Amino acid sequence: MDLKLDHYTEGDTEIVVVEGEIDVYTAPRLRELLIDLVNKGNFYLVVNMEKVEFLDSTGLGVLVGGLKRVRAHDGTLDLVCTQERILKIFRITGLTKVFGIHDTVQEAIDKRSSK
Amino acid sequence: MATITLTISALPAHVRTARLMAATVARRAGIAASAIDEIRLAVGEACSRAVAAHKLHCPTQPILLQLIDGSGPGPVSDPHDDTSNPALRANGSTTRRFEVVVSDRAPSKDSEETVNHVEPLLDGLFLDGDDTPPGGISGFSPGLGLAVITGLADEVSIDPQDTGTVVRMSWPLSTDQPQEPSSN
Numbered sequence: 001m002d003l004k005l006d007h008y009t010e011g012d013t014e015i016v017v018v019e020g021e022i023d024v025y026t027a028p029r030l031r032e033l034l035i036d037l038v039n040k041g042n043f044y045l046v047v048n049m050e051k052v053e054f055l056d057s058t059g060l061g062v063l064v065g066g067l068k069r070v071r072a073h074d075g076t077l078d079l080v081c082t083q084e085r086i087l088k089i090f091r092i093t094g095l096t097k098v099f100g101i102h103d104t105v106q107e108a109i110d111k112r113s114s115k
Numbered sequence: 116m117a118t119i120t121l122t123i124s125a126l127p128a129h130v131r132t133a134r135l136m137a138a139t140v141a142r143r144a145g146i147a148a149s150a151i152d153e154i155r156l157a158v159g160e161a162c163s164r165a166v167a168a169h170k171l172h173c174p175t176q177p178i179l180l181q182l183i184d185g186s187g188p189g190p191v192s193d194p195h196d197d198t199s200n201p202a203l204r205a206n207g208s209t210t211r212r213f214e215v216v217v218s219d220r221a222p223s224k225d226s227e228e229t230v231n232h233v234e235p236l237l238d239g240l241f242l243d244g245d246d247t248p249p250g251g252i253s254g255f256s257p258g259l260g261l262a263v264i265t266g267l268a269d270e271v272s273i274d275p276q277d278t279g280t281v282v283r284m285s286w287p288l289s290t291d292q293p294q295e296p297s298s299n
Contacts, residue, residue: 021131023127023130023131023159023163024127024130024159024163024166024167025127025128025130025131054134054155054156054159056156056159056160056163056260056263057160057163057259057260057263058163060259061259085152088152089156089263092262092263092266092267093259093262093263093266
């Protein structure tokens with residue numbers, strides 16, 4: 001399956017909905033979207049990965065790149081993911097310590113708001 | 116013993132083809148369901164790394180993927196011996212294995228693709244990492260892909276040479292009957 005991207009605004013947070021496979025072929029599209037959102041002043045991002053079927057290190061790189069960009073504006077990039085197959089690659093690479101990973105979009109928003 | 120060989124052009128779009136084929140062949144070989152995702156991801160990482168290396172050094176050269184069903188620790192044996200050798204049926208480290216070999220033709224001397232430097236690599240990545248390198252997508256080094264492979268495959272060997280790098284990954288075959296391939 002190819003990659004489908006969507007996004008919507010929830011308060012001061014921009015929710016990015018990713019569906020399909022994030023790999024070396026499709027990751028540039030996600031990267032472009034994240035860059036575009038940051039360039040438009042969206043510094044609080046939540047990437048909903050519940051419908052992601054595949055994620056490799058290229059996709060991780062794009063997410064980390066997005067994180068670096070929002071952090072440059074004191075922003076945040078949190079993830080929503082409960083799929084073990086996807087979480088595994090975050091664990092292998094140690095990125096569970098870098099990203100806030102939540103069960104739901106609302107939880108991601110609430111935890112940031114409470115900080 | 117059965118070997119399937121796939122040759123792909125060094126294009127990102129073909130990486131998906133490679134990993135889907137690997138997953139299908141692995142399923143057919145009888146790999147445990149829990150390991151199919153690992154194989155798909157590891158093969159994708161190996162092919163992504165190879166594609167990136169070819170883009171830099173030899174974009175017109177193909178990348179070779181070999182999927183070896185039932186490979187033991189020794190040399191390739193007669194296909195007809197696959198089910199007749201009792202040793203291959205043992206349940207342990209010497210059981211039959213599913214092996215994937217990804218061979219590229221890009222010289223490895225320019226890249227520092229060591230697999231034991233995950234922490235420094237990650238530290239540099241999100242604290243001080245540079246932006247997209249030539250031919251890359253993000254600040255990730257190709258070494259991270261290899262590090263992921265080592266975290267996923269049961270056995271890994273990486274042989275970088277001036278004439279290219281060979282990444283060998285293998286997983287033990289389960290004792291269950293091979294499964295029919297299903298849709299991916």
